Amino acid sequence: MNRVFYGTVLLLFSFLLLVSLVVEREPIEQSKGYVLEQGTQETGAVNLVTALYLAYRAYDTLGETIVLIGAVTGVLVLVGKHT
Amino acid sequence: MKKTNILDVVSRKLSPFILLFGIYLVTFGHISPGGGFQGGVALASGLLLILLAQGPAVLVQYFPLGRIAKAEVAGYGLFLLAGLAGFLLGAGFLSPLFPPPGTIFILNIVIGAKVGAGITLICWYLFHEMEEQE
Numbered sequence: 001m002n003r004v005f006y007g008t009v010l011l012l013f014s015f016l017l018l019v020s021l022v023v024e025r026e027p028i029e030q031s032k033g034y035v036l037e038q039g040t041q042e043t044g045a046v047n048l049v050t051a052l053y054l055a056y057r058a059y060d061t062l063g064e065t066i067v068l069i070g071a072v073t074g075v076l077v078l079v080g081k082h083t
Numbered sequence: 084m085k086k087t088n089i090l091d092v093v094s095r096k097l098s099p100f101i102l103l104f105g106i107y108l109v110t111f112g113h114i115s116p117g118g119g120f121q122g123g124v125a126l127a128s129g130l131l132l133i134l135l136a137q138g139p140a141v142l143v144q145y146f147p148l149g150r151i152a153k154a155e156v157a158g159y160g161l162f163l164l165a166g167l168a169g170f171l172l173g174a175g176f177l178s179p180l181f182p183p184p185g186t187i188f189i190l191n192i193v194i195g196a197k198v199g200a201g202i203t204l205i206c207w208y209l210f211h212e213m214e215e216q217e
Contacts, residue, residue, distance in 0.1 A: 044183025045113035053118070054187045054194075058177040062162055064120075065194065068201045069159050075205045079212045 086136075094136030101129035109195030113184050119191040123198025130203045134210070148207070151200045158197025165190060 035056070039048050043055035053061050108122030134142045165186070169178035179186040 042183075043179075043187060044185075045187050047113055047116060047118070049116075050113045050118050050187060050191070054113075054190045055179065058166070058190065061190075061194065062166060062177070065159055065162055065197060068198060069155065072155060072201045072204050075208050079208045 090136050094132050098129045098132045098136075101132060102126060105129055105195070105199065109191055110188070112191040112195075113187045119194025120198050122191070123195040124202055126195065126199035127202035127206070130199070131206050134203075134207065139207075139211075146203075148204075151203055151207075154196050155200040155204060158193050158200065161193045162190065162197070165193070 035048060035052065039051040039056075040046055043051040045051040045055065105122050105125035105128075108117035108125055109119060110122075112118035112122060130142060130146060133145075165180070166177040168180050169176055172178065172180065181189070
């Protein structure tokens with residue numbers, strides 16, 4: 001009974017995966033075109049990578065700094081006892 | 084491990100240029116390829132060259148460990164402040180305060196200092212642990 005259940009679930013998932021692989025959709029290019037056209041004008045950064053990660057997605061960058069500070073804290077807790 | 088003259092001279096001459104290149108990467112992050120994270124890692128590599136080739140005493144003499152740790156924390160605090168400052172203008176969190184390149188420039192410098200200090204601290208403590216085990 002268990003085997004039948006798991007088999008059915010796996011079949012269902014594999015079917016969903018197959019559909020998502022076979023059915024092709026147009027890639028969403030709206031945001032790409034917007035950044036390419038308006039990015040430098042809106043943020044003042046010629047380097048569009050910087051324009052993305054410090055202007056459009058600065059919130060994401062804040063999260064990355066939290067990750068780094070977490071890494072430093074972890075190293076200090078595990079290793080930095082004696083110094 | 085024996086310290087040779089080559090290592091001594093090369094590290095002393097090279098590390099200032101690596102630090103300068105890191106500062107260049109950070110401050111020109113909005114114009115040319117580079118930015119806070121890459122420039123910060125370049126800064127950290129300059130500091131680590133001093134640490135590995137000259138020893139911890141020389142690094143502490145110029146960049147005390149307490150100040151590096153403070154730079155790490157201050158970077159995070161300044162980023163949060165820059166985000167909260169957007170509320171002063173009646174705009175959202177992390178909305179630009181200064182005319183266009185200004186906010187990105189400041190955030191790049193903050194992130195550069197923070198990443199450089201963070202990587203240096205991590206490597207410092209890991210090397211210290213490695214030396215203790217030997």
